[in-house]
Amino acid sequence: MRPLVAHGVLAVRDEHLARIERWLPKVLGRLPDAGERRIVERWARWQPLRRLHRQPEHRPTSHGQACGIRQEIRAVVRLLEWLPAQGSSLASCTQDHIDAYLATGPAERLRIRSFLHWTSRHQHTRALTAPFYTSSLAADIVAxxxxxxxxxxxxxxxxxxxxxxxxxxxxxxxxxxxxxxxxxxxxxxxxxxxxxxxxxxxxxxxxxxxxxxxxxxxxxxxxxxxxxxxxxxxxxxxxxxxxxxxxxxxxxxxxxxxxxxxxxxxxxxxxxxxxxxxxxxxxxxxxxxxxxxxxxxxxxxxxxxxxxxxxxxRGTAGTRPANRGSTAPAPRAP
CATH class of the missing domain: 1.10.443.10 (Intergrase catalytic core)
Known part of the structure; x- marks a missing residue:
């Protein structure tokens, strides 16, 4: 296979994306409800995975991007595993359920935000939301x-x-x-x-x-x-x-x-x-x-x-101000 790619017989494959595609059915298999599995799969393919498919060919999926997508999908699966213990399901989930889930776990649970907004728009759930997942960008930095x-x-x-x-x-x-x-x-x-x-x-x-x-x-x-x-x-x-x-x-x-x-x-x-x-x-x-x-x-x-x-x-800006072109000097090595 690899020699065929090297000689141009086969196209170069996005390896990280291919691994996620193979991994997705396995993680979705943790959900016993077939309807919820279909909803999560549809969201995953039309939201996070679609972003990767739309990247330029010369920039394949990175290891960091792949890890981020896996964490986002796992966060959704864990939410749906948690809801039955609360006597609820995705269809009957309320904002109170979401707030309780977020308040009793790590910050990574906030990664469900994209999924909740998607299910709300497509009427799989009532209107649900979660805060943005953020971290201090400069927490790990050298002098x-x-x-x-x-x-x-x-x-x-x-x-x-x-x-x-x-x-x-x-x-x-x-x-x-x-x-x-x-x-x-x-x-x-x-x-x-x-x-x-x-x-x-x-x-x-x-x-x-x-x-x-x-x-x-x-x-x-x-x-x-x-x-x-x-x-x-x-x-x-x-x-x-x-x-x-x-x-x-x-x-x-x-x-x-x-x-x-x-x-x-x-x-x-x-x-x-x-x-x-x-x-x-x-x-x-x-x-x-x-x-x-x-x-x-x-x-x-x-x-x-x-x-x-x-x-x-935020997508609310008007036209770009003048003199903000690509003329800034590049950083120079000493």
């Missing part, structure tokens, strides 16, 4: 000087593998998680010989030296255990151990941790700095984040654009 010390190390210390050096700088300077870094392809690199731009969001971002030179080297000489088995140059900037597949995010995270770079807290530090410096619209378009994520990080950083970002994310 700014630690982040820049890691940047200096990647730029200046000899002996660090090129792909680790490049991936680390993409995380530390542009807040790209390992899942997105691994999904970068040669087509995402736009190089006119003078300026190199990288497609991280809807608008390519200019890459400063020395990171631009590292990316050029990766395009010329891809590094991976299986790239020699492919009929031509690997399409991935970070080829994996399997022919035709990129490096696994877990493997990249392990390599970065060996260099002292903990992906989540260092990425959070990068997000905090970028949100404080860039307008929300630029933050969203250049770095490939949703406007809601931009708004959340704007609020955490206390940036001047926070009210505007929140307004846009």
């Amino acid at each position: 700014a000087d630690t982040r820049w010390r890691l940047v200096h190390r990647l730029v200046q210390e000899p002996g660090i593998a090129l792909r680790d050096r490049t991936a680390g700088l993409l995380l530390l300077l542009f807040a790209q998680p390992p899942s997105r870094i691994c999904a970068l392809s040669r087509d995402d690199v736009l190089d006119d010989g003078t300026t190199l731009r990288l497609r991280l969001g809807t608008h390519p971002v200019e890459i400063p030296p020395p990171l631009d030179g590292m990316l050029r080297e990766l395009v010329r000489h891809p590094v991976g255990k299986a790239h020699r088995l492919e009929p031509g140059p690997s399409r991935w900037l970070f080829p994996g151990a399997r022919a035709g597949r990129p490096m696994e995010p877990v493997s990249l995270s392990r390599r970065l941790k060996a260099l002292g770079i903990r992906p989540r807290p260092t990425r959070n530090a990068s997000l905090m700095d970028l949100a404080a410096e860039l307008p929300a619209f630029v933050f969203s378009r250049l770095l490939g984040f949703s406007e809601q994520t931009a708004a959340n990080w704007m609020a955490e950083s206390g940036g001047d654009d926070a009210p505007y970002a929140a307004h846009r994310a």
Whole structure:
């Protein structure tokens, strides 16, 4: 199967999405009521799974996205397992039941909000709701000087593998998680010989030296255990151990941790700095984040654009103010 994918006979499959599709019937099997199983399956396929199916082909489902979808579906299944003990069911559930359920368990129970709104709209239940599931985005974050010390190390210390050096700088300077870094392809690199731009969001971002030179080297000489088995140059900037597949995010995270770079807290530090410096619209378009994520990080950083970002994310903003284009300078490595 994998050699056929590598040689272009079969299309590349979204592995995380395929695993969720296989897992869904198993978790739904915990629900004894066939009608409730059908409702949950319909919601799952038309809401969380549909979001994954609509992603661009060059950006497959990440490990983090897959975990989030599983947690959301599990939260719904647990609610429906809890209701019979209260003498209720999905059809007869009241807001008092929902409030009691949320008050007696962990914050992860709030993930039922999307399901409740969907069942209310489709008249499977009466009007039900739950608060947004939120967390402190900056709770796990490294200090700014630690982040820049890691940047200096990647730029200046000899002996660090090129792909680790490049991936680390993409995380530390542009807040790209390992899942997105691994999904970068040669087509995402736009190089006119003078300026190199990288497609991280809807608008390519200019890459400063020395990171631009590292990316050029990766395009010329891809590094991976299986790239020699492919009929031509690997399409991935970070080829994996399997022919035709990129490096696994877990493997990249392990390599970065060996260099002292903990992906989540260092990425959070990068997000905090970028949100404080860039307008929300630029933050969203250049770095490939949703406007809601931009708004959340704007609020955490206390940036001047926070009210505007929140307004846009709620979907109530009018036309975009002038001078909020993609001309903001890219972060520069020392």
